Amino acid sequence: MVTFATWNVNSVNKRLPNLLAWLDSFSPDVLMLQELKTVEEKFPFLEIQERGYHVEVLGQKSYNGVALLSKAPLENVIKGLPGYESDEQARYIEATTFGIRVGGLYLPNGNPLGTEKFPYKLEWMDHLISHARALLKTEQPVLLGGDYNLIPTDDDVYNPKLFEKDALTQPESRARFRTLLNLGYTEAWRSLHRESHVYSYWDYTKRAYEHDNGIRIDHLLLSPQAADLLVKCEIDKAPRGEESPSDHTPVWCELSVDPAEQE
């Protein structure tokens, strides 16, 4: 069994104690990180490698930034979304590990509507769809995980009314997310859970976490070959409740891959 997790840490350096504590306690085999908010030169490689992880980073000063951590080697690494070379923001990293093609992504937020940010979000999603389609053609198991900045349905938000004019719920955003699913990808958490109003993000303001006023925007999408291996998917709420937390909490899934068979 191999565990794959995603976590938007909202600054990897500020969150280093939280991250290391979670690596030590939960010890995922693979972890996709988003919002590093730093360049590769300032990424805390040492502390993470000491815990037995291979690391690949696509950094950016102050904003965005993604990384892949794995207890197995990370092979054929790609930094940046293929086919979208003009994108100047660090939002995508991909590698093969444990026999799975893993893409870690940080989808643009898109707010506020009426600015160039929303069309950028849609354009980014269009490029993700194209690449996701190309990945399917390889017929290998694929996992596309990360902060999608997308609330799939009104069951995934504490108060849909408040998000009516938010980029995370717009029909154009949701249609593109559904296109990904219609290509043949399975959203791991939803495929194994029926309950509504379970969240992966809580705003820092207004005691949102204490009131469970959250949204579910961190997702793990599995190609058919990967979905066949899915046995479990959970949201680990605990890190959000700890001291100086990220506003996101980790989402993880378990795939029935024999760690020893894969190199």
Add this chain to the structure above:
DNA sequence: ATGGTAGCCTTGCTA
């Protein structure tokens, strides 16, 4: 009516 919090090394911008 337009806060409220967090993180960046931009005392504004992004989320």
